Amino acid sequence: MAEIDYALAWDFIDPADGKPRQLRFRRNFAPRNDPRIFDGTGQLVAVVADGHRSDNGDEIAISQPGVAFDDVEAALDGWEDWAILYFHDNGIDRCINLALIRDRVRAAGLT
Numbered sequence: 001m002a003e004i005d006y007a008l009a010w011d012f013i014d015p016a017d018g019k020p021r022q023l024r025f026r027r028n029f030a031p032r033n034d035p036r037i038f039d040g041t042g043q044l045v046a047v048v049a050d051g052h053r054s055d056n057g058d059e060i061a062i063s064q065p066g067v068a069f070d071d072v073e074a075a076l077d078g079w080e081d082w083a084i085l086y087f088h089d090n091g092i093d094r095c096i097n098l099a100l101i102r103d104r105v106r107a108a109g110l111t
Contacts, residue, residue, distance in 0.1 A: 003027065004069070006079075007096070012046055013085055014098040019055065021046040021098065023062070025069060041066050044105060046098055062102055063110040075108035076101065 004025040006012075011020035026043050030036040044063040048055050063072060083104075085097040105111055 006076075007094075010094050010096055012096045012098045012101065014046075014060075014102075015085070016099065019048055019058065020050070020095075021058075021060075022049045023096070023098070023101065025072060027069070028066065040070070041068055043067065044072050044110070046101075062098075063105050067110045071108060071110060072105070075104045075110060079104075 004027065006023040006025075008022060012023045013020055023044070023046050026045055027038045028041045030039040043061060043065045044067070046060050046062055048058040050056055079096070079101060080094075083096045083100040085095040102111075
């Protein structure tokens with residue numbers, strides 16, 4: 001099942017390690033014989049996604065497994081503005097502070 005990506009072109013950086021990651025919500029499948037494909041739950045993760053890096057695929061959990069997607073969305077509401085670390089030289093692309101994202105997810109009780 002496809003993951004839900006947050007701002008695929010932007011980097012989510014934890015200031016503690018400086019690694020550029022992508023933020024993704026990994027969806028859970030619905031139970032067998034359920035007409036839905038996605039059961040509304042999953043896990044928020046951050047993944048290094050650059051085939052040129054030796055740490056490609058390095059992943060950290062941001063939430064616990066099995067959290068509701070709607071709860072994650074509520075916790076992250078407005079993240080495009082409050083979690084900015086800095087803008088790239090082009091003035092469009094941004095680096096997002098993953099530590100602030102993690103703090104919000106923790107405060108919402110999703111860890």
